[in-house]
Amino acid sequence: MNQIYALLMLMMFAIGVNAQYIYNDFDANxxxxFVGGxxxxxxxxxxxSEGINTSPNVAQWIRESWEWTHAKAPTEGFIDFTTGTTFTMKVYSPINTTVTFKLEGIIAPIEVAQPVTAGSWQELSFDFPTAQNDSYNAIVIFFDIATFNTDxxxxxxxxxxxISNDPPPVGTLTLPVTFDDPDADYDLIDFxxxxxxxxxxxxxxxNNIVETIKTGTAEFWAGTTVxxxxxxxxxxxxxxxxxxxGVVVWSPxxxxxxxxxxxxxxxxxxTCETEVLTTVAMAWDTLIFNFGKPVPGTAxxxxxxxxxxxxxxxxxxTAGAGEQTYYWDYLYFAGAKPYLEENVQDNFENDGWGTIDExxxxDPEMVELQTTTDPVDESNTVADYNRSGGFQYANAQFDLDFRMNLTxxxxxxxxxxxxSSNDYSGDLTPTAAIKLQNSLLGGNAWTTQTEIKLTVNDFDTWVTLxxxxxxVADREDYDQVVVQLGGEGHWVPGQFYFDNLYLLNQFIEITFPNGGETLYQGNTYDLTWxxxxxxxxxxxxxxQGEETNLTLITESTPVADESYSWSVWSSIEPGDDFKIFVTNPESIEDFSDDFFSIVAGDELIADFEADTTMIYVGDSVMFTDLTxxxxxxxxxxxxxxxxxTFDGEEPPYIHYATAGVYDVT
Structure with a gap:
């Protein structure tokens, strides 16, 4: 009796564990x-309608000529493997092949393949005994996987x-992730x-950091989830x-x-994936990842x-390249690129002047721009712009890690x-264009662009454009520069070169008088900048006074002189609210930083300075006239x-023999 009871309990347990749910019978249930396939x-x-399947309706799936074509059924909840681990389905195949049953979710997918013979309904079983619970929420079915057959x-x-109706689990980590909180569950998952x-x-x-070892047998896609x-x-x-x-990274x-x-x-x-290169070896490096520019071929x-x-x-x-150790820390959301007025320039010489990283x-692939020897000067290196004719919109481009302040x-x-060896008689044009774009829009960056296109009239010689x-000085979103030579929208090849890209840093800065000075009527001074x-x-x-109250001193002084000799007009009413204003035809201009004074030519203001105002008894002080x-x-x-006392401009050293505080007049 005890044996029978135990057997009944075992049967009841087995039945409970393998309780099955009808995903789809293409009839009433x-x-x-199956959507999204x-x-x-x-x-x-x-x-x-014969043998093991006499159902009124079934699913018909017509295989496309693509190796990974599939049918897919997303579930509204996670598959609950506490109720069983086996899936079954009936299949009618026109050929002898395999059926692959795959589960996808929030962790790495798993799959089981079973053979099927042609010409009859068969029931296939797919068992996932080690599947992790609350992790999978989609079924993907492949018939004749990895072929190009159409059946x-x-x-x-x-x-x-x-299928569990429980809400999906919610994480507890918040950005930035620093790995320093002893109560946080960082739950690193390697794969x-x-x-x-x-x-x-x-x-x-x-400080705590993560040490990640990419083993010598690692897959090329080896990674770590936080x-x-x-x-x-x-x-x-x-x-x-x-x-x-952003992520702070240490790389060998x-x-x-x-x-x-x-x-x-x-x-x-x-998903979305983006990629950058480390810039230093054996040192910490802050890497900025722009998800507005995903890796080509990814979402x-x-x-x-x-x-x-x-x-x-x-x-x-890279797979199996020998064991390498990396360290990383501080995963954070960086938001938008900073808006900065910085140098944007390159001469392709690696002499420290260039600021463009890459x-x-x-043309049409995105590859590193090549450099070559200057066709005129063998000591100079220039960009080699060789459009193959295989892409209508060939261009050279770079992204900045900031948005350009163009103000x-x-x-x-x-x-x-x-x-001159290029054929400019047709679609290939003797034009050079620069386009400013917002790279955060990825493939749609061109929709934000401002383009200036200029015609080149001199050939076989360098021309500065x-x-x-x-x-568009008020635009705050441009972080990408595109150079396009020979036009666009055509398939004509052409060889070009360019060099010395430079965002001009144009300014005039007054140095005298720049605020606080006193000028005398009738005296001559060098105005400098x-x-x-x-x-x-x-x-x-x-x-004088308001910025609109301007009186012309000169209108044709070469800016390169950096000074102009000016005799202060005797007709000027003295005051302490004067500035100098300089400008050029392009409205590059500057005012004195602060007001200076103009006084009458016969006015004296006595002033002097001492080389020190605190001495030991017995020491001396030198006084200098500043009248x-x-x-x-x-x-x-x-x-x-x-x-x-002393009668004259330059007194001698004055000796003090007794301690005290003394006046000088």
Missing amino acids: QNVP QPDPTIVPNPY TYYFDDVVGPD GGNVSQIIVDPDDAD GGTVGLADPIPFTVDSTLM EAGIPVRLKVEDANNASI ALNVANNYNKASIFFDFG WIFQ ERNIFELDVYFP TFDFSA NANDISGDISIYLQ IGTPISWMWTFEGGMPA
Whole structure:
């Protein structure tokens, strides 16, 4: 009796564990529709109502000529493997092949393949005994996977474990992730051959960092997820204009590709990936990832999606390259690029003058722009712009890590060399264009652009072109510069060269009088200024009071002189509210920083200075006359000093033998 009871209990337990849920029988129980596949199946009358399947309706799926074509059924909740681990389905195949049953979700997918024979309905079973609970929320079915065959398949009665109605788990981590909170669950998940752990920073005992070892047998896609399967507590706050994230990284080598991937923790099909290169070796490096420019071939950023999970990949694309150790810290949302007035320039010489980290040439692949020897000067290196004719919109381009403040600096210069050997008689044009764009829009950056196109008239020689973007000086979104030679919208090849891209830093800066000085009527002074990237003449004005009250001093002084000799007019009414104003025809201008004074020619203002005002008993002090005006005699009085008086401009050292505080007049 005891044996029978135990057997009954075992049977009841087995039945409970393997309780099955009808996903879709394409008749009365269509609980989980098959949508989102490539292509989707259609429901049709059963064309082979016989044997084990006499159902009225079944799913018909017509295979496309693509190796990964599939049918897909997303579930509204996670598959609950506490109710069973096995899926079954009936299949009618026209050929002998395999059926692959795949589960996708918030962790790495898993799959089981089973053979099927042609010409009859068969029931296939797919068991996932080690599947992680609350992790999978989609079924993907492949018929004749990894081939290009086109056939028609039928399937029916997809049954498996129940689907949980519980809400998806929510993460607790928030950005920035610092790895320093002892109560936080950082839940690092390695995959593909990575081994990661949180350690104490060797250089700072108060800081924790992550050590990630990419093993010698790691896959090219080996990576590490932070926050486990549930990800972050809140979505990453991407907007159209704010698409940047940052990570502080230590790499053994410079030039290592580091990829950052964000995704929806509850929907593995919602992802975005971008990649940058490390810039230093054996040192910490702050990497900025722009999700507005995803890796080609991966999904674009959709700011309407929920991205709340992040994974990092070191040396992405390289497998089994020998064990390498990386360190990383401080995963954060960087938002928008800073808005800065910075140098934007390159001469392709690696002499420290250039500020462009990486030029890209698109023709049509995005590759590194090549440099070559100057066709005129063998000692000079220039950009090699060789359009193949295989892409209508060939161009050279670069992104900045800031948005350009064009308020004051908005004119680019570029040297170009157009060989006469190019055929300019058709669609290939002797034109050079610079386009400013917002790279955060990725493939749609061109919709934001401002373009200036100039015609080149001299061939087989270097020509300096000036591109004036002052009309868009108020734009605050431009962070990408595109150079296009020979026009666009055609397939004609052409060889060009360019050099010395330079965002001009044009300014005039008054140095005298610049505020606080006193000038005398009738005296002559040198008005001085500094200037940069400006040629031609300037006009100089005297301002009194309001900026609109200007009187012309000169209107044709070469800016390169950097000084102008001016005799202060005797007719000027003295005052203390004067400034100098300089300007050129392009309205590059400057005022004195503060007011200076003009006084009558016969006015004297006595003043002097001492080389020290605190001495030891027995020491001496040197006094220097600073009188404003033109004195003809001097009388000094030194209370407590020796000598006590002096008649003349330059008194001798004055000796003080007794302690005290003394006046000097």
